[in-house]
Amino acid sequence: MSGNDFIALSPLLLLTGSSVLIMLLIALKLSHRNIQLSSLLLFILAFFSLFYEPDVSPHHIEPLLVVDRFAVFIMGLIIFSGLVVNILSYIYFEEKEEGPKEYYVLLFLCTLGACVLATSKHFISLFLGLEILTVGLYALIAYLKARHHNIEAGIKYLVLAAFSSAFLLFGMALIYLQTGSMEFSIIGRSLHSLPSLPPLFLTGLGMMLVGVGFKLAVVPFHMWTADVYQGAPTPVTSFIATVSKGGVIAVLLRFFIVIDGFRFSPLMLMLMSIAIASMIVGNLLALQQKNVKRILAYSSIAHLGYLLVALIPGSVMSIQAVSFYLAAYFITILTAFGIMTILSTKENDAEDIESYKALFWKHPLLACIFSAALLSLAGIPLTAGFVGKFFILAASLQAGFWMIAFVLVIGSVIGLYYYLRIISKMFSGRGGVPRKEQRSHPVFYLVSVIVLSLLTLFIIWFGVYPSGLIYFVDYFRLNM
């Protein structure tokens, strides 16, 4: 490995080193606050190391990894989300008094796994990254062991993720059998001359899609989502919703681009039916939920469906659309779960929709932030979510996919209902003087609120003036 390789890998190395360092700091019996602050610092360091990436893209670290602009973009999103989750976690875990320190080690490991996914160009690194991510998540989901739901969710995730990993491995093996390689580009080259997919390859790819589908929680592999979202501690839920999905989407996109999978109609048919089913089922199942975490879980199924719609055309615009939508979705979902985290109390997470009643009269600022996030998820203009959805619609109409664009529209109309339900709950029940509550951690509370306000500003900024982000997304585009 040359010096340049080290520079290119510096974010990954920093994340790895951070987890070890935090472990050592825990051994020194530092306080929770110090651990939190140092991990925050390390996250910031990892984030800024991305700016020193050599711009001669793409940089291959043979045979496993490639660091190109797209990878840098996705890593940036992932590390940024890790950073936000880290900030929001302090109050949440401090109140629970269950030895919250090791949490930060796991957070670094999971972020590392997702980053490896974003840079991988080989089945081995794909699998390694995925396993680092999921094994960390098992522990994170079940972290609050005194709570009934947490353990249940952890076990559920463990069983299903292990199950899907098996599928993934078997699929990889079949593809290896067919092509003799596990590297994306060589697989792509061996497919290059073929007019249609060989059956063995198709089977392998199908099994891989099952594995990936489980991680992405798209229909019909979505059963675990609601329970895990509900059971996991709220900051972890936001982590699952953003980081783990973003990494997987990135590697999926890279794989499809490299093997040029868009020209094989059975493959596209599979993706299309998954996308359509996810949009419809996700939105329909969310309608009757009374738990905000579950609503967001089902809505995430629908949103992953939207992302697949963006991915299906496989054009330049669709790569931009995926990147844009991911960025918008990350910011939005972090904001939404951030509000839930702040509102959670020692005993209960703020997950029942009733607990949002009259929030607007009690905490106007938090209610406005939450409304902005929900409107962005619903795709209403003035928010980033709208431009993202517009981008997706444009990408799919450009390629002539009218049908799935239409389903997307229907899906978002259904989706509107449950987002509005939360919003109207916040505005219902008038009067009520704002109570002055005693905050146990005023400084961190303030910091969290400031972070969430900044995210909201981003949501609105990208909704009103998206040119900057569009330029950015284009610059960091995956080369075809």
Next chain:
Amino acid sequence: MILTYLIGILMGGGLLALLLGQWNKSLPKWIALGTVSIGFMLLVSFWIDQSHGVNIFLSETWMAEYRHDWIPAFGISFHLALDGLSLLLLVLTFFLGILAVLCSWNEVKERVGFYHFNLLWILAGISGVFIAMDLFLFYFFWEVMLIPMYFLIGIWGSEKREYAAYKFFIFTQASGLLMLLAILGIYFIHGSNTGNYTFNYFELLGTTISPDTAFWLMLGFMIAFVVKLPLVPFHSWLPDAHSEAPTAGSLILAGLLLKTGAYGILRFVLPLFPEAAQSVASWAMLLGVIGIIYGAILAYSQTDLKRLIAYTSVSHMGFVILGIFAFNELALQGVIMQLVTHAISTGALFIMAGMLKERLHTRDVRLMGGLWTQMPQMGGTAMLLAMASLGLPGLGNFIAEFLILLGAFKANVWLTVLATCGLIFSAIYSLWLIQQVFLGPKKTPDSVQDFSWREIILMASLILSIIWLGLYPQPVINTARPMINKLEKLFVNQSTNNKHVNNLHSTICIEHASSTASFSNTIKLV
């Protein structure tokens, strides 16, 4: 530049009201009143300048334009332009905006800042819709007016406000998304034809689209507009939203939001898809007539005062559709008159309903009666407004409906005959309303107050404008004429089977009609 200022002041004023509303309860009202009045004065002085200018009868239809790149990657620009139609509707927007602020002066007591923020942002969205000449920007403003309206109904409405707010939002949003699909469709078709990907209205105008595609794209636009208008099968959001909204909300809904639908058809559907529009013309006219009659019958059977007025809107908007799809100058002039006069007369009725509710704490017509003796001023005003609504000559609505019927008669005789029956129905429900509320035995024991000074000013301005429009509609007709002529030419050139309609002839006709009308009105008044 005046166009950006107009939207800018509204949005800025809204933010200011929101921020200052934290400290002071009455400041937001004054800020809102100030911003809307400044905008109104700017516009009126602009209008007067224009009408004294040289070129109002010439072919140049655009009076002001502003363009700035917004999202160049997609060919989206911040492009505003103003012609006669937009100008009229903008003046209307700001006029009703002032009244909306005034009529909620005492009604709103909590979250005053946020209330006025919403109010001003709705007005900003509506103004944007009327002047946006970029299809993306148009969609953007189209949606911008929804969210504050949703809050206005959902927070300050009456008992069933949440349900009404939902229904309103989902109906309009769903139809709006279909329009977005259609907008993207025409964007890509134009782009692949010419290689120039743009949302600019003027460049998209000449797009050649195959008839099948054009039909579907036209439907996408049409559905968004007829839901807003509303045309009969899509009207069910309207009575709920109107009756649950606070007074200012109902005023804006009836006076302005419905007009955006008609404006959209005139501005986008007809010029972008002339052939496709012609192919559905007879169906649209039929639905319009059904709307006229159905709305009137339902209005008669309501007991809730605001619902009753809401259904009269359905009936009156039926005339709009009938007129638009008659495709001739008379009818189109009538449509524009109808947009203006309906906004004023129905808006005034909603304000009146709000005042009654403030005094009696009910909207149920059955609980009212004999109010004239206690409130002669309000009774007289209501009488005049009801007369306007039923189309009494001398008041603006008569000119509008008369012109529409004249124009529609040329296009389709039998439907026009049916539509004329609608006038009889409207006389029935209007008179019934007056009889129930103001005449007959007195049902409320305690005494109620007549108009206050604020209310007198409110109502006087509305009544004066409706009488002015009835006696001297010429300024409105002149202002809209260049745009109407352009539209008509589109269809005269298009239609081969239609008899060639002489432009000059119809112009003379219209002046004749209006002068006859005003003449006969003057006689009646004397």
